[in-house]
Amino acid sequence: MRYSAKHKAETRQKLIEKAGALAKKDGFATTGVDGLMSTVGLTGGAFYSHFSSKNELLLEIIRQELKKSQDLLETNLSNHNIEPFLNLYLSQLHLNFPALGCALPSLTTEVGRADAEVKQAFSEGLARIHQILNTQLSNPQMAWATIAMTVGAVNLARALPAGERQQALLTACQNMILAMAKN
Amino acid sequence: MRYSAKHKAETRQKLIEKAGALAKKDGFATTGVDGLMSTVGLTGGAFYSHFSSKNELLLEIIRQELKKSQDLLETNLSNHNIEPFLNLYLSQLHLNFPALGCALPSLTTEVGRADAEVKQAFSEGLARIHQILNTQLSNPQMAWATIAMTVGAVNLARALPAGERQQALLTACQNMILAMAKN
DNA sequence: GTCTATACATTGATAGAC
DNA sequence: GTCTATCAATGTATAGAC
Numbered sequence: 116m117r118y119s120a121k122h123k124a125e126t127r128q129k130l131i132e133k134a135g136a137l138a139k140k141d142g143f144a145t146t147g148v149d150g151l152m153s154t155v156g157l158t159g160g161a162f163y164s165h166f167s168s169k170n171e172l173l174l175e176i177i178r179q180e181l182k183k184s185q186d187l188l189e190t191n192l193s194n195h196n197i198e199p200f201l202n203l204y205l206s207q208l209h210l211n212f213p214a215l216g217c218a219l220p221s222l223t224t225e226v227g228r229a230d231a232e233v234k235q236a237f238s239e240g241l242a243r244i245h246q247i248l249n250t251q252l253s254n255p256q257m258a259w260a261t262i263a264m265t266v267g268a269v270n271l272a273r274a275l276p277a278g279e280r281q282q283a284l285l286t287a288c289q290n291m292i293l294a295m296a297k298n
Numbered sequence: 299m300r301y302s303a304k305h306k307a308e309t310r311q312k313l314i315e316k317a318g319a320l321a322k323k324d325g326f327a328t329t330g331v332d333g334l335m336s337t338v339g340l341t342g343g344a345f346y347s348h349f350s351s352k353n354e355l356l357l358e359i360i361r362q363e364l365k366k367s368q369d370l371l372e373t374n375l376s377n378h379n380i381e382p383f384l385n386l387y388l389s390q391l392h393l394n395f396p397a398l399g400c401a402l403p404s405l406t407t408e409v410g411r412a413d414a415e416v417k418q419a420f421s422e423g424l425a426r427i428h429q430i431l432n433t434q435l436s437n438p439q440m441a442w443a444t445i446a447m448t449v450g451a452v453n454l455a456r457a458l459p460a461g462e463r464q465q466a467l468l469t470a471c472q473n474m475i476l477a478m479a480k481n
Numbered sequence: 482g483t484c485t486a487t488a489c490a491t492t493g494a495t496a497g498a499c
Numbered sequence: 500g501t502c503t504a505t506c507a508a509t510g511t512a513t514a515g516a517c
Contacts, residue, residue, distance in 0.1 A: 123482070141411065145327050147510060161483045163512070213410075219454070224407045227396075227456035228324065234459045241454070242463060259470035260447060267450025271402070271424065273410035276417045280425060287442035291478065298477075301500045309500085330492065343495080344501045352493070484517075492509065499502075 127165045129155050135176045136214040139221035143173055174233050177226060180218035181240025185247060187217070192251050197261070201292060204265050205285045210273055219262075220269040257295060264288050310348045312338050318359045319397040322404040326356055357416050360409065363401035364423025368430060370400070375434050380444070380479060387448050388468045393456050402445075403452040440478060447471050 133154050137146045148169065149159040166172045191200040203209065209216045219241075226237045241262075248258040268288040275281040316337050320329045331352065332342040349355045374383040386392065392399045402424075409420045424445075431441040451471040458464040 126482085142325075142327060142408070144325060148512085149509080157482095158484060159511090160485075160513085164482055169511070221407065223453050223457045224404065225325070227453065229457075231459060234457060238458050238463055241458070255466070256470035256473055259467045260474035263450035263454060263467065263471050264443060264447040265450070266454060267446035267448070270406050270410065270453065271446060271449060274406045274412075274417060275421050275424070276414060280421055283438070284442045284446065287439035288446050290439055291443035294481075295474065295478065306500070331494085332491080340500090341502060342493090343503075346494070347500055482517105484515100486514085486516100488511105488513080490510075493507100495506075496504085497502100498504100499500105 123165070126155070126157075130162075130165055131172070131175045131179055134172055135180050135218070138173075138176060138225075139180070139216065139218055140214040143176070143222060143225050170230065170233070173225075173229060174236055177218070177222065177233055177236045177240065180222070181237070181244065184217045184219065185240070185243050188244060188247050192247065195251050197248075197251060197296060198293065201265070201289050205268060205272075205289055207277075209269060210281075213273070217266075217269070219266045220273065223266065223270075252296060253298070260295065261292055264292060306348070309338070309340075313345075313348055314355070314358045314362055317355055318363050318401070321356075321359060321408075322363070322399065322401055323397040326359070326405060326408050353413065353416070356408075356412060357419055360401070360405065360416060360419045360423065363405070364420070364427065367400045367402065368423070368426050371427060371430050375430065378434050380431075380434060381476065384448070384472050384475060388451060388455075388472055390460075392452060393464075396456070400449075400452070402449045403456065406449065406453075435479060436481070443478065444475055447475060 130151065134146060134151050137151060137154070148162045152159050152162050166175075188200065191203055193199075204217070213221050223237075226233055245255070245258050245262060248261060249255050252258050252261065265288065268285060272281050272284055275284070313334065317329060317334050320334060320337070331345045335342050335345050349358075371383065374386055376382075387400070396404050406420075409416055428438070428441050428445060431444060432438050435441050435444065448471065451468060455464050455467055458467070
């Protein structure tokens, strides 16, 4: 072969990362194959030597993005104190740069419309996130509630114009999670 | 004119409702003009005698869908008891029929990518929902937290395969909201 | 492995007949 | 107000040259 297996693996990896960022920013459905390939300096046809279909790409995006979320969660979570994590997750920075942020607020809705294989990968990634959070909180139900509230809050806040209402929503969710954690 | 103003208004209304249902089910971006028009027995070109663009349609969908959510919320909420509402909102029925359900889990992510006008309409609709919930709960922060958690829970649950994990998430959110409401 | 070329469907939107 | 026809652009995917 004219290109090494290593080169192929690197290209594939680069594609998954670029596609993940584009999908988190603009949505997976509206991220076109040609546009994606051109961001790594390749042409559209080459896509299919790395993935059998767009759906396989989505599967890999979900796997790797949720892995990244797990790592970030572990990094910012310690000593049964979730406040540092909340400050980051519910920040303006996270709202304003979805391409760099957690996949859950950006891609969950589209996963809900995807096939069973994608949902299964999503389920496994989410389970691990729940597991990590659970080690730091009082009980499993608290962990699920925290995930749902933070993901919902970021999603809703992004759909609001920057301003008082947006901030009130974020602050309220932060306060209520911290209040829950104290019981 | 060959068609009455009443006829035109009815057609427009029918389009907004159909498009809302399709967008909640499949996403707004992937809902095509031709496909939409054919569901009401018209052809694609006629769309633009009712809306100046797809964006104007999205604006109307958000306005009317959030109004519907407000009405449903008022109907199922009474006497400072949110349990009946939670039973409905976090039900398998709501998960499985997004076209008939609340617009928030389905359309919020896309509103986050829409223009300022759409976000403004979303903000006003969400404010009213918060207001309604706030009259039945102990404080405004509780109302925001409840909205974020329920919307997040439905969104996440739809992205999971039906099963234990999905049910654990729903049950946990329901329990935690009820526990919050008691304080 | 990546290229170009292509097939074919579908997108949002416009023009002009009726 | 709705039709048909059409536009340019873009969508996913495949075939064959290099």
